Amino acid sequence: MIETLPLFHRISGRPVVVLGEGDAAEAKRRLVERAGGVVHADLGTGAAAGARLAFIAHEDDARAQADVAAAKAAGMLVNATDRPALCDFTVPSILDRSPVLVAVGTGGASAGLAKQLRLRLEALLPQSLGSLASALQSARGRLRERFPDAGERRRALDAALTAGGVLDPLVTGSAERVDGWLDGAGAQAGECVEITLRSDDPDDLTLREARLLGAADVVIHDSRVVPAILNRARADAERRIDGAQRRPDRLTVVLRLPAGA
Template sequence: MSLAALPIFVKLAGRPVILIGEGEAADAKRRLLERAGAQVVGEAVEAALAIVAVDDPEPIVARLRSRGILVNAVDRAELCDFTLPAIIDRDPVLIAIGTGGVSAGLAAALRQRLELALPASLGRLARGLAAARPAMRSRWPDGGERRRAFGAALAGPLDPLVDQPEDAVERWLIDAAAPPVALLRFRLASPDVDDLTLRQARALAQADRVFHHPDVPEAILDRARADAVRIACDAAPIAPGTGLSVYLEMHA
């Protein structure tokens, strides 16, 4: 499945961004740009990005594009080179929700729901994990072992959806045990990715390697971690290796 757009995070601090327009829509974009530290400038200034918030944006968009500038035209998805997502800020964690300009209202509604689910301590947890990198490397010198321990922690004692105390990371490093070797076998009832059970989806997201029958659809395999090893095979492995492995096959 191809991506309609590639989500990226762009550092704009001190960099010029063109903003053309007046009114509530332009003011909202100005506040967002200033929050990101951008220098809001006019059309004559050289910049890499531009936002256009006017009733008839076509000629302005054409001029800007002729200069090699990427453009966002407010409420005109067909004219946009990039779109601005709804944002959840748990500094340093940023979560962006986009619909490719199809429905800003849907993105806003999802943001409101997720705001309630994400604890205020999420940013603190991220900073604690960053500070703990040297200790983690010392305790688990092997990268694969370290990744498995980290994955087990985020699925358990360091669950990012649970409000964590100030010393959560330190306590985990003291108490952590090596994650057990495990192989989970799933016979999928449907080739539709939306029919995955919660247990199956969680296992795919945490697995170090995914063994799968050749007829398992790519869309389901894409639910695995990006760095998980994929191995096509006709039967579940006898020795799957350390950490968590998953074997997938389709129901006959």
């Protein structure tokens, strides 16, 4: 179970309080400025009155605790550098392929681990990924015209964006194929796959089973299937309880997959 909720918070043009000194505070200032926020270095200024976020990067514990308390009393959410117990939120390691952002977090457990995972992903995700996202955003109107039904539209995108698909996001040049794909795209009904569960532990799923579960549009399951397994499916996947599946000798999940999965 996750203990934090990952969110992308818009701060462009908005005040953000950053208090502290040294490299840690300077890194937070750069982070805020890169996102378009307006840095304020004083909790008491009127200009900072509308701030929702505060970064506290003091080296002295007593000073950090005092400013954290003051910021929270003012209604701000607080990040306190190297003090996870005082934090309302943590700052992930960010991979920037604007407008695509990949944030890797560990809930404050290890910034070094998050950084190394991000560096591995840097080598996998091409610079053209942002161009693909922008091209898809520009094509929203055409996409809705081509596929008026939301489910059909999602299946068409799933098929195009899957590994080896015409818009495979890990292949350089996919952005240039968006218009041609829309000119001739067609969504096909996907197949159904049955998974036999070996236990209630999601770690016992094979890599293939986990991938299929995460790709399914519809998950049809026995009522005895535990939430830990079902949570491996997409949050927007349709879920159905099928009483006819009840068998004492085995527990199964039937998945309806998008075309190309």
